[in-house]
Amino acid sequence: MAVxxxxxxxxxxxxxxxxxxxxLEAVVALKDKIPDVMESVHLGVNFAARAKGFxxxxxxxxxxxxxxxxYDKSPEHIKVVQEIIRPNIDDIIAFDYEIEDYSIPRL
Incomplete structure (x- = not known):
């Protein structure tokens, strides 16, 4: 099941x-650096007022x-996290879930 x-x-x-x-560019580049594990990546900058500073x-x-x-254990991912992400953030939230069949929009 997809995650x-x-x-x-x-x-x-x-x-x-x-x-x-x-x-963000370093994150999206991981899709090509760690082949055959990631199906897609979507990223961006927040514009909502309710994001609590994220x-x-x-x-x-x-x-x-x-x-x-x-992906989590790959040297490429670890390097991006340690060298690019962590030095530049005050906080992070990670949330993983299996994509259930009922996630598909129904008309």
């Missing part, structure tokens, strides 16, 4: 818009839990 991996980032106030963009986010869809685990 959604949602990450919300609260960037430090000192992080520039360009640096925020660079973080500024950037992304959602990745993986084939299954094993693919997510492969």
């Amino acid at each position: 959604a991996h949602i990450i919300l980032l609260k960037l430090k106030p000192s992080v520039t818009e360009e640096q925020g963009h660079d973080i 500024t950037h986010g992304f959602t990745m869809v993986f084939k299954d839990k094993a693919a997510l685990e492969t």
Whole structure:
């Protein structure tokens, strides 16, 4: 069963818009650096007032839990987290769930 991996980032106030963009580019590049595990990645900058200070986010869809685990343990992912994400954030939320059949919109 497919798995959604949602990450919300609260960037430090000192992080520039360009640096925020660079973080998102590093995340999306992981799709090609870790082949055959990630089905899709969607990312962007928050515009809602109710985000409690979280500024950037992304959602990745993986084939299954094993693919997510492969991604989590990959050196490429670890490097992006340690060198690019963590030094630039004040907080992070991770939320993973299996995508159930009833998630499909019904008309």
